[in-house]
Amino acid sequence: MALIVQKYGGTSVGSVERIQAVAQRVYKTVKAGNSIVVVVSAMGKTTDGLVKLATEISPNPNRREMDMLLSTGEQVTIALLSMALQELGQPAISMTGAQVGIVTEAEHSRARILHIETTRLTRHINAGKVVVVAGFQGTSSAGEMEITTLGRGGSDTSAVAIAAALGASFCEIYTDVPGILTTDPRLVAEAQLMDAISCDEMLELASLGAKVLHPRAVEIARNYGVPLVVRSSWTDQPGTWVTSAKPQGRSLINLEIARPVDHVEFDTNQAKVALLRVPDKPGVAARLFGEISRQKVDVDLIIQSVHEGNSNDIAFTVTTPILKRAEAVATAIAPALRSQSNPKLEEAEVMVEHNIAKVSIAGAGMIGRPGVAAKMFATLAEAGVNIQMISTSEVKVSCVVDAAQCDRAVLALRTAFEIEAGEQGSRGAGESACIDSPLPLRPSAPLPNCPLVRGVALDLKQARLAIRQLPDRPGMAAKLFGLLAQHNISVDMIIQSQRCRVIDGVPRRDIAFTVSQMDGESAKEMLIQVAAELGWGEVVLDSAIAKVSIVGAGMVGQPGVAAKMFEALAQQQINIQMIATSEIKTSCVVAQEQGVKALQAIHTAFGLAGSEKFVVPA
Ligand code: ASP
Numbered sequence: 055m056a057l058i059v060q061k062y063g064g065t066s067v068g069s070v071e072r073i074q075a076v077a078q079r080v081y082k083t084v085k086a087g088n089s090i091v092v093v094v095s096a097m098g099k100t101t102d103g104l105v106k107l108a109t110e111i112s113p114n115p116n117r118r119e120m121d122m123l124l125s126t127g128e129q130v131t132i133a134l135l136s137m138a139l140q141e142l143g144q145p146a147i148s149m150t151g152a153q154v155g156i157v158t159e160a161e162h163s164r165a166r167i168l169h170i171e172t173t174r175l176t177r178h179i180n181a182g183k184v185v186v187v188a189g190f191q192g193t194s195s196a197g198e199m200e201i202t203t204l205g206r207g208g209s210d211t212s213a214v215a216i217a218a219a220l221g222a223s224f225c226e227i228y229t230d231v232p233g234i235l236t237t238d239p240r241l242v243a244e245a246q247l248m249d250a251i252s253c254d255e256m257l258e259l260a261s262l263g264a265k266v267l268h269p270r271a272v273e274i275a276r277n278y279g280v281p282l283v284v285r286s287s288w289t290d291q292p293g294t295w296v297t298s299a300k301p302q303g304r305s306l307i308n309l310e311i312a313r314p315v316d317h318v319e320f321d322t323n324q325a326k327v328a329l330l331r332v333p334d335k336p337g338v339a340a341r342l343f344g345e346i347s348r349q350k351v352d353v354d355l356i357i358q359s360v361h362e363g364n365s366n367d368i369a370f371t372v373t374t375p376i377l378k379r380a381e382a383v384a385t386a387i388a389p390a391l392r393s394q395s396n397p398k399l400e401e402a403e404v405m406v407e408h409n410i411a412k413v414s415i416a417g418a419g420m421i422g423r424p425g426v427a428a429k430m431f432a433t434l435a436e437a438g439v440n441i442q443m444i445s446t447s448e449v450k451v452s453c454v455v456d457a458a459q460c461d462r463a464v465l466a467l468r469t470a471f472e473i474e475a476g477e478q479g480s481r482g483a484g485e486s487a488c489i490d491s492p493l494p495l496r497p498s499a500p501l502p503n504c505p506l507v508r509g510v511a512l513d514l515k516q517a518r519l520a521i522r523q524l525p526d527r528p529g530m531a532a533k534l535f536g537l538l539a540q541h542n543i544s545v546d547m548i549i550q551s552q553r554c555r556v557i558d559g560v561p562r563r564d565i566a567f568t569v570s571q572m573d574g575e576s577a578k579e580m581l582i583q584v585a586a587e588l589g590w591g592e593v594v595l596d597s598a599i600a601k602v603s604i605v606g607a608g609m610v611g612q613p614g615v616a617a618k619m620f621e622a623l624a625q626q627q628i629n630i631q632m633i634a635t636s637e638i639k640t641s642c643v644v645a646q647e648q649g650v651k652a653l654q655a656i657h658t659a660f661g662l663a664g665s666e667k668f669v670v671p672a
């Protein structure tokens with residue numbers, strides 16, 4: 055007998071008939087010998103309707119009252135579903151978040167869960183009842199016991215948190231799609247359903263999967279090792295398992311806010327090769343990394359900075375033992391990569407740095423918290439460590455620094471993020487979840503294999519900002535990203551140019567990064583204001599960009615994966631404006647109008663295309 059948490063989304067409970075169908079499914083699962091806690095969303099588009107009502111009364115409704123209003127949607131569903139179960143002869147009881155004791159921060163409309171009381175839940179479960187819990191809501195603990203909500207789409211988070219608190223066997227998320235697809239089927243007709251995906255991969259694919267599964271739910275599943283499956287409530291298809299490594303006995307107190315960073319990692323066995331002034335045209339990265347992969351050289355980080363004039367800088371890191379080979383390839387190819395603007399003078403220049411180290415912070419908790427990366431940069435600045443390269447992903451920030459400063463950097467970061475020395479030994483975010491996933495005992499559950507690339511995502515909602523001529527000294531990244539964090543602006547890719555120019559006696563570099571399009575203009579305004587005062591150069595905004603990313607835990611240690619992506623783009627004559635990588639992800643920024651074409655080409659190149667058609671409801 056298993057304890058299962060089932061969550062049903064809005065469409066799955068959108069009508070009386072649907073609620074009755076859900077009751078049938080719950081009833082069947084109970085009859086098969088399981089105990090069930092059901093978490094439900096508001097019926098259909100109820101929440102949207104309530105939001106609309108509020109805005110008709112106030113353009114800027116009070117957030118406390120908003121929570122009072124929105125939390126009513128789920129309360130309707132729990133009562134109706136309980137009745138439907140009782141009609142089937144199944145004892146059931148509905149409970150609001152407050153009645154269960156889902157204790158959250160006092161932060162209205164975006165509260166994070168602190169703790170879940172299990173006593174009442176357990177008592178009803180033991181009495182043979184199905185407990186139907188209102189998703190998306192909780193109560194603040196201090197004093198007033200206010201009703202809070204977790205943010206739109208938050209019922210997934212309620213469900214996984216309850217599963218973690220109860221130590222449930224697994225959590226099923228029932229929705230109106232058959233599971234997680236390899237890419238967006240509205241853009242790529244050949245998108246395929248995945249059998250399984252690790253939480254880390256899912257988090258990195260946030261822009262693809264966020265609509266299907268709340269990223270905070272994935273974060274909790276990962277931190278507590280809750281097996282999770284996304285399935286259609288209309289069929290009996292197995293859906294997609296979202297797997298995670300074995301839990302490490304993490305405390306259930308401060309469930310969602312405990313620690314944004316789990317690990318501080320470092321690797322001193324790294325060297326950097328940079329090619330400066332390569333032409334800014336399609337096919338260059340493909341040629342370089344194609345040749346590198348034919349030499350079986352596995353590159354770790356790759357970054358390509360925003361171009362200045364007509365040329366780009368591309369830099370990558372490799373482990374020290376293969377540096378010679380990597381350097382030989384780069385040197386051999388450099389003469390062929392001439393800038394078009396000035397073919398005689400400007401030959402690509404190869405720059406090698408032997409003594410570098412990569413230090414990283416990793417943790418699912420950094421998602422949507424712009425302050426975390428900023429704190430890393432500030433910590434390094436305070437320790438007097440200069441950052442040579444920055445590479446970011448959803449759950450990791452890595453900085454390349456001088457090897458001689460590595461120890462100092464790691465110590466400072468461990469102190470700042472309260473990580474015990476012993477704890478860094480555990481493996482990085484990307485590497486954990488493929489082999490040792492505790493897949494639930496289900497005959498239909500496939501074992502997760504690790505394809506090179508699991509999925510491909512396109513993000514058309516980003517904008518790129520570049521700041522020219524930032525002084526190259528410790529503290530500049532801290533200053534810049536600290537400012538953005540203060541304005542609550544999350545930064546995605548960050549790329550520092552490799553070439554350094556001395557202007558007014560100060561060595562300077564360009565830095566480029568992407569933010570959400572929504573934040574583009576205000577970030578630019580804000581940065582222009584400080585630029586003059588801080589002696590920075592021009593601030594440039596480009597909103598017409600697209601970011602396409604490949605994600606797969608199988609790409610760790612495999613040469614040639616990035617090269618294949620670049621090659622697919624080159625074949626379509628698509629120019630790559632920026633490149634950034636992490637262990638399990640490679641992202642390229644291209645022109646916005648080429649985004650969809652880029653996505654399709656890459657999806658096909660990795661053999662993800664299939665023949666089954668998936669229709670996704672609007
Ligand atoms: N009903 C809430 C919303 O629409 C929560 C949820 O469905 O997950 O955002």
Ligand code: MG
Nearest residue numbers: 063207265266
């Ligand atoms: Mg949802």
